[in-house]
Amino acid sequence: MLEEKEKRLVAELFKNLKNPVKLINFTQELECQFCRETRQLLKEVSELSDKVSLEVHNFQLDKEKVGQYGVDKIPATVIEGDKNHGIRYYGVIAGYEFATLLQDIVDVSKRESGLSPKTKDQLREVNQKIHLQVFTTPT
Amino acid sequence: MAHKFALESEFLTADIIEAMEFPFLVNKYGVFGVPKTIINDQASIEGSLPEDKFLQEILKAVQASV
Numbered sequence: 001m002l003e004e005k006e007k008r009l010v011a012e013l014f015k016n017l018k019n020p021v022k023l024i025n026f027t028q029e030l031e032c033q034f035c036r037e038t039r040q041l042l043k044e045v046s047e048l049s050d051k052v053s054l055e056v057h058n059f060q061l062d063k064e065k066v067g068q069y070g071v072d073k074i075p076a077t078v079i080e081g082d083k084n085h086g087i088r089y090y091g092v093i094a095g096y097e098f099a100t101l102l103q104d105i106v107d108v109s110k111r112e113s114g115l116s117p118k119t120k121d122q123l124r125e126v127n128q129k130i131h132l133q134v135f136t137t138p139t
Numbered sequence: 140m141a142h143k144f145a146l147e148s149e150f151l152t153a154d155i156i157e158a159m160e161f162p163f164l165v166n167k168y169g170v171f172g173v174p175k176t177i178i179n180d181q182a183s184i185e186g187s188l189p190e191d192k193f194l195q196e197i198l199k200a201v202q203a204s205v
Contacts, residue, residue: 034157034160070152073161079142085145085146085149086145086149086151086152086153087142087145087146087153088152088153088154088155089154089155089156089157090154090155090156090157090160090161091156091157091158091159091160091161092157092160093157094157097155097157100142100155103142104142107142107143107146108146111146113143113144113146113147114143115143115144115147115190116190116191118191119144119147119190119191119194120147122194122198123144123147123148123151123194124147124148126148126150126151126198126201127150128150128201129150129151129152129179130148130150130151130152130178130179130197130201131151131152131154131178131179131180132141132144132145132151132152132153132154132176132177132178132197133154133156133164133168133176133177134141134153134154134155134156134174134175134176134177135156135158135164135165135168135170135173135174135175135176135177136155136156136157136158136173136174137157137158137159137173138157138159
């Protein structure tokens, strides 16, 4: 999926990683095209740093993990640090979203969102569940 | 941005969804342009907003639903 040049750039970026990051992928045995592409991309990304690991689960069989991560469709990808932060992708991660994935990995690894202090304060005051679903298209 | 919000709040979960692959959700939420953000299944934000404005819109929607 990734070209050699891209791999080198990502590996360079990943030199800044601090803490381990786990990419958790949900797919199925007879993979849809998008499931296969997503898993392959995550595999290649995870091979570019020893701080990034990949865990693949079967959406139909691994009910415990499906429940734990609240995944309801595939392909699904969760970016996890020392805990589940509620960071998920549904569908292929391509185009602009690939840059978002790399940013997520860096942020989660550093445990630092880079948001303004004011935004962080407001988010820490949130005490009820918020579920955001952001629809995008690969461009 | 939504993922950064999720990293800072343990109450917030953020899904980035590739619209073309999930037409039933596109239908359900009336997604005619991207990005479109659905908040708690009830409210929505069209387009992308700067950090502070995006958060204010989300908080406003959540408070309105209480």
